[in-house]
Amino acid sequence: MTTSTRHLILILLRVQPMTGYELAQNTKISVDPLWSATHSQIYTALQKLEEEGLVARETAKRGERMEKYVYSLTPAGRDAFRVWLREPIKPLPNRDPFRLWAAHIDECPPEVVFRNIDEYIQRHVELAERLDRAALTFIRGEHPLIQARMGRMSDEALERLKRTRAMIYREAAAKARFEAESGRRIRAFAQELYPDYEPNEYDD
Amino acid sequence: MTTSTRHLILILLRVQPMTGYELAQNTKISVDPLWSATHSQIYTALQKLEEEGLVARETAKRGERMEKYVYSLTPAGRDAFRVWLREPIKPLPNRDPFRLWAAHIDECPPEVVFRNIDEYIQRHVELAERLDRAALTFIRGEHPLIQARMGRMSDEALERLKRTRAMIYREAAAKARFEAESGRRIRAFAQELYPDYEPNEYDD
Numbered sequence: 001m002t003t004s005t006r007h008l009i010l011i012l013l014r015v016q017p018m019t020g021y022e023l024a025q026n027t028k029i030s031v032d033p034l035w036s037a038t039h040s041q042i043y044t045a046l047q048k049l050e051e052e053g054l055v056a057r058e059t060a061k062r063g064e065r066m067e068k069y070v071y072s073l074t075p076a077g078r079d080a081f082r083v084w085l086r087e088p089i090k091p092l093p094n095r096d097p098f099r100l101w102a103a104h105i106d107e108c109p110p111e112v113v114f115r116n117i118d119e120y121i122q123r124h125v126e127l128a129e130r131l132d133r134a135a136l137t138f139i140r141g142e143h144p145l146i147q148a149r150m151g152r153m154s155d156e157a158l159e160r161l162k163r164t165r166a167m168i169y170r171e172a173a174a175k176a177r178f179e180a181e182s183g184r185r186i187r188a189f190a191q192e193l194y195p196d197y198e199p200n201e202y203d204d
Numbered sequence: 205m206t207t208s209t210r211h212l213i214l215i216l217l218r219v220q221p222m223t224g225y226e227l228a229q230n231t232k233i234s235v236d237p238l239w240s241a242t243h244s245q246i247y248t249a250l251q252k253l254e255e256e257g258l259v260a261r262e263t264a265k266r267g268e269r270m271e272k273y274v275y276s277l278t279p280a281g282r283d284a285f286r287v288w289l290r291e292p293i294k295p296l297p298n299r300d301p302f303r304l305w306a307a308h309i310d311e312c313p314p315e316v317v318f319r320n321i322d323e324y325i326q327r328h329v330e331l332a333e334r335l336d337r338a339a340l341t342f343i344r345g346e347h348p349l350i351q352a353r354m355g356r357m358s359d360e361a362l363e364r365l366k367r368t369r370a371m372i373y374r375e376a377a378a379k380a381r382f383e384a385e386s387g388r389r390i391r392a393f394a395q396e397l398y399p400d401y402e403p404n405e406y407d408d
């Protein structure tokens with residue numbers, strides 16, 4: 001099956017019941033570098049999962065005044081996670097907007113060439129740092145999705161979970177660093193293509 | 205603007221007018237590792253581009269019996285390519301089905317763990333080889349999209365184009381090799397998680 005925002009929700013609700021807002025927050029602070037989803041994608045997927053009986057909705061008090069919908073996995077939802085985990089992984093279609101663009105830098109004004117490449121490098125340097133920090137919070141047990149599980153799993157199972165998550169976030173960081181390095185090689189090539197261009201000529 | 209199959213079509217029709225079938229074939233043999241698109245995605249995008257006046261359709265004889273639609277860029281289509289080339293690149297949402305899955309291998313039966321990881325490694329080893337071969341056909345001028353342009357560009361411009369395309373395909377190959385190496389590291393970690401599992405126990 002194609003992995004989708006549905007699976008993101010199954011993954012998060014396995015940890016504990018959450019409101020739609022908490023699902024979106026946990027996606028943003030935690031899973032986003034592996035699978036980003038907008039609020040609207042999360043709400044649409046939640047509604048479908050509820051219709052299919054994989055997710056149950058309850059009204060609960062949160063805070064003083066507010067009543068909110070809290071979502072939890074049904075037994076069918078837990079099964080759906082187990083099925084997904086055991087399936088072959090269907091790859092996404094190849095989509096590389098940066099390299100599709102960069103294949104044409106021989107025809108592109110150099111100020112655009114260096115602006116786009118530098119933005120790409122910078123974005124991936126920042127992403128790598130963010131992923132390395134996330135890996136640390138997993139291994140140290142400081143991550144909220146780890147803390148929510150403390151006392152509900154054996155120490156050994158929790159230790160395996162921490163090590164596995166940290167390893168994957170480090171690999172995702174390595175991927176972001178690869179992208180930054182690839183961007184730097186493409187930049188060096190662009191300097192050969194446009195030897196007379198001086199990116200900082202208007203900077204002083 | 206978000207890069208889409210529309211831009212793939214603008215890129216290909218800049219080389220020469222093509223039928224829908226030729227667009228799909230050229231995507232498959234050439235651009236696919238950077239931007240894959242199904243026949244139906246290509247036809248849907250072609251229709252929209254025609255409605256917007258970026259692409260013109262002509263009926264032309266191809267072969268003995270067949271009349272076919274041949275698509276070409278209008279001046280507005282050439283402008284749209286130029287605009288796309290000069291824009292900032294909008295990144296795709298982060299979507300990494302392999303690592304989202306692999307973040308849970310501590311709970312996955314080991315036969316599934318090793319099957320999925322090995323498939324991932326193998327797929328990226330093959331992709332890297334395919335991209336290295338494509339880079340060679342660009343640099344040697346053997347690529348059909350290079351040959352279609354011979355005599356229609358200055359030698360110098362054609363040389364820059366060949367070098368740029370080859371460089372990008374080599375970078376895409378490096379990315380595929382990174383993915384294979386990352387898969388091998390994840391596999392080594394999985395062997396620590398499941399030290400007693402013998403993947404080949406039923407193979408002899």
